[in-house]
Amino acid sequence: MLRGRVVMIHVFQMLCPGCAMHGLPQAQRVTRLLVDAPLTVIGLHSVFEHHAAMTSLALGAFLAEYRYTFPVSIDAASADGDPRPRTMRAWALEGTPTTLLIDAHGRLRHRLFGVEEELALGVRLGRLLQEVEGAADAPR
Amino acid sequence: MLRGRVVMIHVFQMLCPGCAMHGLPQAQRVTRLLVDAPLTVIGLHSVFEHHAAMTSLALGAFLAEYRYTFPVSIDAASADGDPRPRTMRAWALEGTPTTLLIDAHGRLRHRLFGVEEELALGVRLGRLLQEVEGAADAPR
Amino acid sequence: MLRGRVVMIHVFQMLCPGCAMHGLPQAQRVTRLLVDAPLTVIGLHSVFEHHAAMTSLALGAFLAEYRYTFPVSIDAASADGDPRPRTMRAWALEGTPTTLLIDAHGRLRHRLFGVEEELALGVRLGRLLQEVEGAADAPR
Amino acid sequence: MLRGRVVMIHVFQMLCPGCAMHGLPQAQRVTRLLVDAPLTVIGLHSVFEHHAAMTSLALGAFLAEYRYTFPVSIDAASADGDPRPRTMRAWALEGTPTTLLIDAHGRLRHRLFGVEEELALGVRLGRLLQEVEGAADAPR
Numbered sequence: 354m355l356r357g358r359v360v361m362i363h364v365f366q367m368l369c370p371g372c373a374m375h376g377l378p379q380a381q382r383v384t385r386l387l388v389d390a391p392l393t394v395i396g397l398h399s400v401f402e403h404h405a406a407m408t409s410l411a412l413g414a415f416l417a418e419y420r421y422t423f424p425v426s427i428d429a430a431s432a433d434g435d436p437r438p439r440t441m442r443a444w445a446l447e448g449t450p451t452t453l454l455i456d457a458h459g460r461l462r463h464r465l466f467g468v469e470e471e472l473a474l475g476v477r478l479g480r481l482l483q484e485v486e487g488a489a490d491a492p493r
Numbered sequence: 494m495l496r497g498r499v500v501m502i503h504v505f506q507m508l509c510p511g512c513a514m515h516g517l518p519q520a521q522r523v524t525r526l527l528v529d530a531p532l533t534v535i536g537l538h539s540v541f542e543h544h545a546a547m548t549s550l551a552l553g554a555f556l557a558e559y560r561y562t563f564p565v566s567i568d569a570a571s572a573d574g575d576p577r578p579r580t581m582r583a584w585a586l587e588g589t590p591t592t593l594l595i596d597a598h599g600r601l602r603h604r605l606f607g608v609e610e611e612l613a614l615g616v617r618l619g620r621l622l623q624e625v626e627g628a629a630d631a632p633r
Numbered sequence: 634m635l636r637g638r639v640v641m642i643h644v645f646q647m648l649c650p651g652c653a654m655h656g657l658p659q660a661q662r663v664t665r666l667l668v669d670a671p672l673t674v675i676g677l678h679s680v681f682e683h684h685a686a687m688t689s690l691a692l693g694a695f696l697a698e699y700r701y702t703f704p705v706s707i708d709a710a711s712a713d714g715d716p717r718p719r720t721m722r723a724w725a726l727e728g729t730p731t732t733l734l735i736d737a738h739g740r741l742r743h744r745l746f747g748v749e750e751e752l753a754l755g756v757r758l759g760r761l762l763q764e765v766e767g768a769a770d771a772p773r
Numbered sequence: 774m775l776r777g778r779v780v781m782i783h784v785f786q787m788l789c790p791g792c793a794m795h796g797l798p799q800a801q802r803v804t805r806l807l808v809d810a811p812l813t814v815i816g817l818h819s820v821f822e823h824h825a826a827m828t829s830l831a832l833g834a835f836l837a838e839y840r841y842t843f844p845v846s847i848d849a850a851s852a853d854g855d856p857r858p859r860t861m862r863a864w865a866l867e868g869t870p871t872t873l874l875i876d877a878h879g880r881l882r883h884r885l886f887g888v889e890e891e892l893a894l895g896v897r898l899g900r901l902l903q904e905v906e907g908a909a910d911a912p913r
Contacts, residue, residue, distance in 0.1 A: 368698045403694035414683035418648045475615015483623035508838045543834035554823035558788045662892055755895015763903035
């Protein structure tokens, strides 16, 4: 259950240069910096091209080599032959990397296709965390 | 009056490499990113060495060349011959660059001597801004 | 025939972070900068781990996504079950990335395991190119 | 006497951002990397604006703070009121930073206004050094 926690989903492909060079290292920095905060970072491997190269076996090797520590789930293939996997299609994502920020009430609060500016991402995360923790501090 | 606004004070010397290379450009990025937020960024030129080189005339040339747009005040010299200027001494600052974050109630909430990690600074600013803006949104 | 040309061989694995983040982009910068010089840049994909993930099909997708323009050859598997491929083993390479510089007479002049400092690599390349071109200019 | 040595002159102003952020650190990297080569790196402080701020006293403080180890000379003021100092004017330099490369025979071989790409500068230096050292190796 992630209710009560801020969630950052990093949608990537292991062979996407913007993901490997910028997005995934940033997700790892967020994971490390905010280890004690009510935040969950999740990677989502949404393969929409080069399917035969980006298998789950290859993904496992990639994640091990780069030493990413956040959990990664695999977006399931569409049944009807659409090259886009199910979640990517359901959410109508434009491509990878995409960062999604979801607040503690489960509402999508930010979505960006491309690489996030580090300072701007920090401000967004700080605001969402303060919503959770400020509420905890408030008088009842 | 800064009550009701978050304040970030960047304490620097124009000839301090960590300030010129990292701290001041960061203060400018914060200024630009959060131009619409209840945040005021202020530079404080606290000269404690090479006084004859870092005059107000030299500071003016420096700020013009680097195109910094946030306001900068000059820490006044101590009367008793202490090389440290008054505010630096009153606040017992260790050196430059130092970043201070003050919340909307005027309380010092963060102080760091050295260069702030960009993501961490963003999270701190986001939290303090949310305290202000969350309060504005709260039911009365 | 590469006799008469300087050769830079970049030995890599597509899932090696130091290669993907630093070594291969550097090989591409060398390729672009020295396009008119008597220099040939060659990538050598020497897979010694995660063999099932780094297939030639996966390599093709990787090179296409990163838009590398220099030629890449694939180090052949050893016949006796050694995980190290043949060239890597024959040359006793320690790992990836490794950069090899070979002069216009076919002699190995530099070998470094790890990421080359950009300025230092430039100086080495300039010296080797001048050996070739200086000879061409010399009076007969 | 610099005859027989390659000379790199870095023309700068201490309050020029491109110089302080990029050009001077690069000159220091060249100095450190090629300490054993027949190369002399020289800084030239050519002040053409903010003269009252960039005094020799201020320059001394600046160089001490940044720990630059290469020698720096000061371009002399023009007698006729031209804000450009004498060498800058004699050489018709466009501004700062400017990098000049002079070969072992005293001929200007490269001149660039702006920041040099690190790899490209390395290649130029390597070629000029090889001209000197290749000549030393050549049969007589």
